[in-house]
Amino acid sequence: xxxxxxxxxxxxxxxxIEDFDLTVVEAENGDKQNGREIVLGRxxxxxxxxxxxxxxxxxxxxxxxxxxxxxxxxxxxNLMERxxxxxxxxxxLDFDYGALGQLQHxxxxxxxxxxxxxxxxxxxxxFEVGVLDWFARLWEIEKSEYWGYITNCGTExxxxxxxxxxxxxxxxxxxxxRESHYSVFKAARMYRMxxxxxxxxxxxxxxxxxxxxxxxxxxxxxxxxxxNIGTTVKGAVDDLDLVIQTLEESGFSQDRFYIHCxxxxxxxxxxxxxxxxxxxxxxxxxxxxxxxxxxxxxPMPCGVQITRMEHINVLSSNVEYLAxxxxxxxxxxxxxAPIFLWYTLNRKGYKGFQKEVQKCLRNAYYLxxxxxxxxxxxxxxxxxxxxxxxxxIDEDFVRRWQLACQGNxxxxxxxxxxxxxKLDDFxxxxxxxxxxxxxxEKVRPPCIAADIGSQNCSCDLHK
Numbered sequence: 523x524x525x526x527x528x529x530x531x532x533x534x535x536x537x538x539i540e541d542f543d544l545t546v547v548e549a550e551n552g553d554k555q556n557g558r559e560i561v562l563g564r565x566x567x568x569x570x571x572x573x574x575x576x577x578x579x580x581x582x583x584x585x586x587x588x589x590x591x592x593x594x595x596x597x598x599x600n601l602m603e604r605x606x607x608x609x610x611x612x613x614x615l616d617f618d619y620g621a622l623g624q625l626q627h628x629x630x631x632x633x634x635x636x637x638x639x640x641x642x643x644x645x646x647x648x649f650e651v652g653v654l655d656w657f658a659r660l661w662e663i664e665k666s667e668y669w670g671y672i673t674n675c676g677t678e679x680x681x682x683x684x685x686x687x688x689x690x691x692x693x694x695x696x697x698x699x700r701e702s703h704y705s706v707f708k709a710a711r712m713y714r715m716x717x718x719x720x721x722x723x724x725x726x727x728x729x730x731x732x733x734x735x736x737x738x739x740x741x742x743x744x745x746x747x748x749x750n751i752g753t754t755v756k757g758a759v760d761d762l763d764l765v766i767q768t769l770e771e772s773g774f775s776q777d778r779f780y781i782h783c784x785x786x787x788x789x790x791x792x793x794x795x796x797x798x799x800x801x802x803x804x805x806x807x808x809x810x811x812x813x814x815x816x817x818x819x820x821p822m823p824c825g826v827q828i829t830r831m832e833h834i835n836v837l838s839s840n841v842e843y844l845a846x847x848x849x850x851x852x853x854x855x856x857x858x859a860p861i862f863l864w865y866t867l868n869r870k871g872y873k874g875f876q877k878e879v880q881k882c883l884r885n886a887y888y889l890x891x892x893x894x895x896x897x898x899x900x901x902x903x904x905x906x907x908x909x910x911x912x913x914x915i916d917e918d919f920v921r922r923w924q925l926a927c928q929g930n931x932x933x934x935x936x937x938x939x940x941x942x943x944k945l946d947d948f949x950x951x952x953x954x955x956x957x958x959x960x961x962x963e964k965v966r967p968p969c970i971a972a973d974i975g976s977q978n979c980s981c982d983l984h985k
Contacts, residue, residue, distance in 0.1 A: 561917055561927075609934045609948060610925035612787045612908075614819035616939035619862060630857025634848035635838070636671045650860035656867055657826050660793055661810055663803035670828035671850050672814065672860050676786045677705035679811025679827040682851050683782035684709040684746065686809055686829050689836040690780050691744035697736065698748040699728040701758060703784060706748045716743075724975045725903055726758030730768045737772040745769060745779040751801055751810075752788030755928050756901070756974075757908025757935070759788060763799060766806060780808040786825075787935070788905070790817045794876040795883070798905050808833060814863050817878075817937070824859035878938040882907040885945065886936040892949045898956070899967070899981060901974035907936040912970055914952065915959050923948060930968045 571593060580586040605615055633640045636650045654670045673679050680703065688694065696717045698706045710717035718740070721732040728750070737745060747769070750760045762783070769779050783789065783801055789812040792798040801810060809829035814820040838849035870878070886907040893900035893911050900911040913932045914920055925932045934940075934948070960967060969981035976984050 563921075604924070606944075607922055608924050609940065609944070610923065610927075610932070612813075612816045612935040612937060614817055614937045614939050616937075617819040617821065617866070619821060619865065622858075622861060622865060625858065625861060630861075632672070632855045632857045632860065634850065634853065637669075638847050644857070646857040646860045649864040650857075653826065653860055653863045653867060654828065657812075657828055660790075661801060661803055661828060663828065663830070667831050668803070668828050669831045669834040669849070670826065672855065672863065673811070673825040673827050673850075674852055674856060674859075675823040676811065676813035676816070676825045677703075677708070678851055679786075679813075679825040680705045680748070680782070680784055681709050681712070682827050683784075683809035683811055683829065684715075684748065685713065685851070686833050686837065687746035687780035687782055688713050688715055690808070690833055691746060691778075694744035694746040694780065695740055696746045696748065697733065699726075699750060699753070699760065701726045701728075701753040701755060702748050702750055703754045703786065706784065715746075722758070724973070725901075726753045726756030727903075728760045728765065730761070730764050733765070734768050734772055737769065737774065741773055745774055747779060747781045749781055749783045749807075751783050751785035751792060752906065752908070754786075755908075755926070755931070755933060756903060756910050757788065757906030757933075758903050759792070759798075759905050761799065762801060762805065762807070776806045779806075781806065783807055783810040785810055785812045787813065787816045790875070791879045791882070791907070792905065794872070794879040795905060803828075803830070814859060817875075818863060818866050819938070820859060820862045820866070822856060822859055822862070824856060824863070826863075882936050882938060882940075885940060885942060888942060889934060889936060889945045889949070892945070893952075894978075894980065896949065896953050897980050897985065898952070899970050899974060899979045901978040909934045909936065910974055912967055914955065916955060919952070919955055929973065930970050931973045 576586050608615065628644055630644055630646050631642060632645050632647055632650055633642050636647050636654065639645070639647060650672050653672060654668075655665060657670070658665060658668045673682065684696065684706065687696075694715075696706075696710050696715045697720055698710075698717065699720045699722050701722045707717065709715070718736050720736060721729040723729050747765060749762055749765055750758065752759055762781075765781070785792075785801060789801060789810060792801060801807070803810075809827065811825055811827045814824035814826060815822060834849050838847050886902055886909055889909045890900050890902040893909070898911055900909060902909050910931050910933045913927050913930050914925070920927060920932065925934070934945075936945070956967075959965065967981055969979060969983055971979040971981070971984055979985075
């Protein structure tokens with residue numbers, strides 16, 4: 523596995539930025555993070571389904587078809603079981619796209635630019651641009667002023683947003699909080715960008731005091747900033763207005779910085795929370811991306827990336843083979859995804875999403891309160907549906923509920939498909955398991971005050 527980091531080196535009081543150094547680290551059982559061994563998942567090669575050649579008489583006996591049907595039936599049963607115990611990752615599993623089954627017989631590919639047709643006629647650009655216009659209205663940018671596309675995943679949105687920033691400022695430095703999604707640091711490595719990791723508050727939000735120190739140490743270089751609209755682990759929302767204020771106070775005018783907003787999950791939830799700060803192109807941001815398979819509930823990975831039209835020409839080029847232009851990263855794009863997104867946006871609308879957001883926030887508070895009442899350390903950020911709590915010590919329990927863990931903490935992301943009944947089942951089972959894990963006085967629940975704050979920690983020291 524490649525271990526990568528960008529380390530600020532202090533020379534004469536100035537922070538020098540090292541480029542990403544690629545090194546290979548061998549680990550027999552997994553890497554270590556902060557002194558703790560990272561527990562990796564099972565090796566799929568031990569359970570993979572072999573592809574075999576058909577026998578000569580398969581066509582007449584039907585044995586092969588029967589075998590494949592039985593494999594798919596078992597797989598479907600497994601999916602139903604795993605879906606029932608899914609809590610740790612931000613996927614909305616509550617959807618019904620039966621009406622779109624009639625389109626699965628077509629190879630729909632949106633090659634290149636979504637706004638310019640190519641010679642390949644089996645596409646869904648009319649759906650894609652309709653979806654992009656919906657998000658442009660959500661983030662307050664005129665049709666004539668934006669460019670965007672439906673990506674193959676959330677990571678691609680970050681890769682594209684940061685690439686646009688790098689093309690606008692070729693010598694710019696990327697600033698991202700330590701709680702940023704790993705794809706942000708992947709982008710820095712791929713593009714060979716200087717990268718500075720900014721410290722975070724206990725909540726997971728970017729620490730703008732530390733941000734200012736690091737900006738002032740590199741005033742001679744433009745700034746490319748990743749702003750988190752919901753961090754991966756704690757669901758913290760960076761204060762966009764304070765980030766912009768910090769840039770201005772540090773002497774960075776708007777022509778010397780580019781802001782990409784990573785709104786993977788909460789970028790679509792925050793507009794429907796009245797007290798939430800706005801993510802809008804009326805502020806000096808360069809791009810916003812969200813995932814389509816998270817809150818929206820698209821059954822395949824996808825995302826939406828919107829940037830300013832003025833920035834995209836540095837990436838765009840004519841492609842004769844397509845009879846179109848292309849400024850995307852992947853080129854070929856899943857043409858089914860825009861149809862799924864269009865279908866959901868039309869069915870739910872703004873009011874439907876607002877109801878689902880309120881339900882998620884309400885159920886997240888319910889889960890946090892149930893955990894705290896049971897004596898379990900837990901934290902919930904104000905604008906979040908991500909409940910952070912002490913990491914279960916039983917990895918089988920972690921796998922059963924598909925919890926996302928980091929260090930001594932784990933989290934549950936409360937999505938529209940997560941019911942109160944499901945949360946009750948989870949908490950009841952967790953409480954029952956903890957009574958066996960900690961029955962010996964020598965083994966005690968960990969102190970996670972450093973991760974979630976002493977006021978949220980229920981360890982022996984802080985309860």
